[in-house]
Amino acid sequence: MSHTLRTTLLFAGTAGLIVLTGLLQSWNSALVILNMGLVSAVMALGVNLQWGFAGLFNVGVMGFVALGGLAAVLVSVEPVGEAWSAGGLRLLAGLVLGAASVVAAVLAWQRMVPGRLRALAVVAILLLGFVIYRAVFDPAVEAVEAVNSSTSGFLGGLGLPILLSWPVGGLLAAGAAWVIGKTALGLRSDYLAIATLGIAEIVVAALKNEDWLARGVKNVIGLPRPVPYEVDLQQSDIFISRAEGFGLDPVTASGLWVKVNYGILFAVVLVIVFVLAQLALNSPWGRMMRAIRDNETAARAMGKDVTRRHLQIFVLGSAVCGLAGAMMTTLDGQLTPASYQPLRFTFLVWVMVIVGGSGSNLGAVLGGFLIWFLWVQVEPMGQLLMSAIAAPLADGSALKAHLLASSAHIRLLTMGLVLLLVLRFSPRGLIPER
């Protein structure tokens, strides 16, 4: 089977699965799967950039996705004037002072003569900086969080259109990736993995606990939308008449239409990212990246600055993940920090990339759709399986209840199995790199 035919068949098959969901379950769930599939495909493209192009092992995808989500809040929510006057500027001043002391410490480390004096100076700068930072920052946080803490209690955002948050999410993630890359790249590959695992946990911990930033676990709900609201559609006469033209009642139709709108927006982003990634892959830059991936020593001998190039692609890939994170939060319409789970946001994206085919952009896109479909549909299948297993047991037995209740966890098992099987029997993925 030729490469093109195989690719076409695989994509057609995945599309068929989603259409089948529409026919058998509901078009609503099919569109939900499609939209998250689009977002997942963008995430997978980001990870593929890092792993497929450059062989960088990033297991902090969740952190970058969460930063994207934060961007959605920071850009789109109306600023809370009261909170700003209560202590907003002081809070910012605290943050700036904290950052300044870190920069001062780094500068001291670079400029001073190595020796005990330098070590002491750096430690002193950091300690002093920390004390000043806390002294300025803490009262401001308290003041801000005290403002209407049940409904707001945070600084709010800029009140700009939420679409703007997509690039901003990418920028936030890129900034975090730059800091991480500066420290961990150039060391052995496992270290980057551990470092990214750590930064992801810290980002999510910060989102959960810094209430002044995005209300922490109290969640920010009701983010503005880039698409019309169902309620408005249901009252518009043109929409109602069109819906009736399709033979749909306005309530169902409005739900579907909103999802289609999101789908179109996401598809545009996916196409842009895909085309850019594809151009990058086939450009001299892409060839250099693959040369570095395949033989770092040889590339270094040819005069390539391996660490710099790694930093570059690490930042780019993370930015794509941040972009996808902002898209996802826009789709959800809320930021719920407690929902960021590493198994779902980091390792599942990895399964997508590996199953699709590392190094192949089409593969990453396919993996995004296919694995997301499986992730959603395995649960009802698990339910069926479990009821089949538990059927002979007496009703009300503890084992039966336990089996039925635990069907949700079949998901993890399936994903692990899929990953291991692909790695073993088709290590280059469904659509191999050419």
Place this chain on the structure above:
Amino acid sequence: MDLLNALMVLMNFVVMPATAYGAQLALGALGVTLVYGILRFSNFAHGDSMAFGTMVTILFTWALQGIGVSLGPVPTALLALPLGIAGAALMLLGTDRAVYRFYRRQKANPIILVIVSMGVMFIYNGIVRLIVGPDDRRFDDGERFIFTVRDFEAWTGLEEGFGLRTSQAITILTAIVVVAALFWFLNRTRTGKSMRAFSDNEDLALLSGINPERVVAVTWIIVAALATVAGVLYGLDKSFKPFTYFQLLLPIFAAAIVGGLGSPLGAIAGGFVIAFSEVTITYAWKRVLEYALPEAVAPDGLVQLLSTDYKFAVSFMILVIVLLFRPTGLFRGKSV
């Protein structure tokens, strides 16, 4: 006298908990370091191996409790521990046979093995959640304290005292026994020596007739024992929740890297470094300082450097500092 009181508060809230936590981390990090030294990859499934071993132990503990067996003041889980280790060893050996061996024969790139271990992690995680569910499980029984704060205050007449929890005492004792046994095994027995030889130089070890499959099998059994002991001790000390065990991966890896990947001594040192920094940085020092400082300069706030929710940030910061200034770790592990 005030200084003595300050010291007691410190013992009760910092030294004892951190020592117990450090011992648990050290046992976990020893497992990671052994896999790294012998099989040469970072095992992402280690946290979930701990969860699996602990789960088997919990199931046997419940069974023992069900038929009325108990160890009196000591938790029944200790009686079930060997069975848990056996269960985990079977699981790890089975996994090696079904999964890792294929890549070992291929001499696959270590990073591929890391990704494979990610798949294994998913599977263990799924199995554990399928069997005991994702919620908190407690399985400790027996006496909670060897002596309580109040006992101690009554004996000494001090204002403050420290209590010794059974789980802490058991953790520290068990860790000492296990580590001593491990070092005796690695340094004194033939198998242990062949393991060290294999870790130092695989080709040379093969040339001198060491059977690699045997070394690998013994390694997995030891790793299963270490992981289960670490997991059960952590579960007795705090509580068992599958997701917490997955999250332990970060401090455990940090401990192994800080000590130097591949170095058993380093793993132990790393465990305590991470545990003590986590606890001291997230502890509210107000009460200690109130006793230790004259009244005039006693602090108003809690004097907590970081909230406890950021404990992962602490292990991460230490990890970054070590990576920046001493990438091979405190004990010069084998990694660069």
